[in-house]
Amino acid sequence: MNIANLSFSALPPISVPFRYFISAALFLLLAALLILVAGEDIWLSRWQPTMLAVTHLFTLGFVSMVMMGAIYQFLPVIGGVGIVNVRIVATITHSLHTLGTLALAWNFILPSMFARVIAMVALGVGFGGYIFSVVQVLVKKLSQGQTIVGIRLAVLSLMIVVILGLIFIAQSRLMPYVNISFVADKNYTDIHALLGGFGWAGLLILAVSLQIIPLFHVTPNFPKWLAKYLPRALAALLLLLFIFKPNSASGQLIIALVLVIYSVFNLTFLKLFKQRKRKVVDTSIVFWQFGGGSFFALSCLYFFPDAFYQQVFTGNKALLLGAVFSYFYLVSIIEAMLLKIIPFLTYTHLQNLCLANFNAMAYLPHMHELLLKKHGKLLFKLHAISCFSLMLTIAMPSFYGLFALAMLIEFSWLFFLMLRSLYLYRLCLIKIKNTAV
Amino acid sequence: MKIISVNVSALAPPEPMRVILSSLAELPNGAVLKVKHRREPFPLYERLLANGWLYHSKLISDEGFVIYIANEQDKQQFSAYIDSNT
Numbered sequence: 298m299n300i301a302n303l304s305f306s307a308l309p310p311i312s313v314p315f316r317y318f319i320s321a322a323l324f325l326l327l328a329a330l331l332i333l334v335a336g337e338d339i340w341l342s343r344w345q346p347t348m349l350a351v352t353h354l355f356t357l358g359f360v361s362m363v364m365m366g367a368i369y370q371f372l373p374v375i376g377g378v379g380i381v382n383v384r385i386v387a388t389i390t391h392s393l394h395t396l397g398t399l400a401l402a403w404n405f406i407l408p409s410m411f412a413r414v415i416a417m418v419a420l421g422v423g424f425g426g427y428i429f430s431v432v433q434v435l436v437k438k439l440s441q442g443q444t445i446v447g448i449r450l451a452v453l454s455l456m457i458v459v460i461l462g463l464i465f466i467a468q469s470r471l472m473p474y475v476n477i478s479f480v481a482d483k484n485y486t487d488i489h490a491l492l493g494g495f496g497w498a499g500l501l502i503l504a505v506s507l508q509i510i511p512l513f514h515v516t517p518n519f520p521k522w523l524a525k526y527l528p529r530a531l532a533a534l535l536l537l538l539f540i541f542k543p544n545s546a547s548g549q550l551i552i553a554l555v556l557v558i559y560s561v562f563n564l565t566f567l568k569l570f571k572q573r574k575r576k577v578v579d580t581s582i583v584f585w586q587f588g589g590g591s592f593f594a595l596s597c598l599y600f601f602p603d604a605f606y607q608q609v610f611t612g613n614k615a616l617l618l619g620a621v622f623s624y625f626y627l628v629s630i631i632e633a634m635l636l637k638i639i640p641f642l643t644y645t646h647l648q649n650l651c652l653a654n655f656n657a658m659a660y661l662p663h664m665h666e667l668l669l670k671k672h673g674k675l676l677f678k679l680h681a682i683s684c685f686s687l688m689l690t691i692a693m694p695s696f697y698g699l700f701a702l703a704m705l706i707e708f709s710w711l712f713f714l715m716l717r718s719l720y721l722y723r724l725c726l727i728k729i730k731n732t733a734v
Numbered sequence: 735m736k737i738i739s740v741n742v743s744a745l746a747p748p749e750p751m752r753v754i755l756s757s758l759a760e761l762p763n764g765a766v767l768k769v770k771h772r773r774e775p776f777p778l779y780e781r782l783l784a785n786g787w788l789y790h791s792k793l794i795s796d797e798g799f800v801i802y803i804a805n806e807q808d809k810q811q812f813s814a815y816i817d818s819n820t
Contacts (some may be wrong), residue, residue: 655755
């Protein structure tokens with residue numbers, strides 16, 4: 298028997314991933330409020346300070362928040378090894394991450410040394426602690442090799458993104474002591490954004506999808522060549538941007554290759570969904586399909602001539618492409634995953650209690666009751682509306698209020714769905730505990 | 735030992751766990767539950783050990799695993815069964 302050979306640790310308490318998911322929804326509500334009060338000027342360029350605040354509330358507060366929360370849950374399930382002292386690590390790093398993100402956004406809007414120092418220390422220590430804890434698991438020999446390799450490359454990208462970000466925050470204070478004048482070059486801001494988007498978020502989505510799409514949607518597996526070579530190729534191309542700068546012709550070619558390679562992943566998962574044996578209606582898959590289609594549109598938009606952007610989007614190509622990738626693609630994929638993860642997590646934690654008491658199985662709700670199908674469908678409709686209003690706002694910034702309102706409704710609804718699932722979990726937990734007495 | 739077999743390899747979560755739980759609840763004394771699964775259910779292993787069950791897993795092909803589960807009270811017979819059948 299292979300009992301002694303494993304040194305896995307338990308699934309983290311349900312409060313660990315959920316504190317990240319709930320914070321993520323709240324950060325987007327904050328971003329929506331900021332968009333609402335900031336007016337239309339922030340849509341002129343991605344370099345507008347308030348737009349930078351919105352961008353970081355989104356990338357740090359939403360995207361990274363969900364992904365970091367999901368990794369706590371994902372490592373023990375897929376790799377068989379969890380993070381040591383997970384509750385303490387989550388409490389400290391989540392608190393610092395939240396504080397640092399708020400301070401950074403504050404510093405973009407109203408620059409102050411106090412906010413800058415808080416942002417730098419909180420994000421530096423918060424991310425440092427998180428990455429250290431995750432790396433301790435990732436350096437072990439784990440099963441599900443290709444997925445783990447992909448997660449390792451995603452975490453490597455995160456490390457570089459965080460280091461660059463900290464240098465950007467600290468630059469004016471460090472300049473007298475260390476020669477970091479290179480950060481004034483906007484190419485490094487682009488590398489920071491590209492590694493964050495395609496390295497940290499993109500590679501993690503790719504790696505995790507290798508497991509969760511076949512598992513949750515009962516599709517065939519991803520082709521082995523894709524699982525093995527795509528994550529490595531993407532990471533290598535992104536790192537080449539340090540040599541061939543994004544604004545150079547060779548850098549643009551590398552970015553085009555990244556888009557093509559990532560499109561292969563998106564087209565493959567769209568094909569896998571078509572190959573399902575049981576084609577049940579599933580809003581999570583609709584989100585995946587919407588995200589995959591959006592990425593295909595993004596890849597086409599990248600090759601459109603500048604004249605198109607001058608005529609339709611007041612020359613804001615970078616803002617448009619960034620918005621399509623972040624909001625149409627990343628939010629869609631993250632909501633697709635959350636629609637599966639939220640009910641599954643709550644159900645699994647209840648189900649595990651039944652091994653100690655088989656009678657408790659009678660109190661288990663149906664998993665779909667924890668997140669009703671009609672509620673998931675409404676989330677998708679709200680997302681489609683907010684995507685449309687975002688596109689409208691980039692073309693005509695005077696519509697910013699509509700977009701902010703659409704965001705407020707969409708993420709209030711997501712927030713409600715999380716709270717509802719947790720409330721039902723609590724009710725069921727009480728019943729099960731009463732059975733045991 | 736009597737073998738009760740279930741195949742959960744084509745089921746989406748959380749159905750595999752539900753089938754395994756129901757099968758364990760009805761497992762006769764001295765029997766082994768043989769589960770065909772498309773992946774290793776690591777979190778289940780820990781819960782099994784914590785609740786008085788033993789398990790043995792075996793990779794059968796690129797497509798899946800077989801997991802044998804028995805009650806801790808039947809440890810000797812289970813070890814002998816695993817030694818002679820795997």
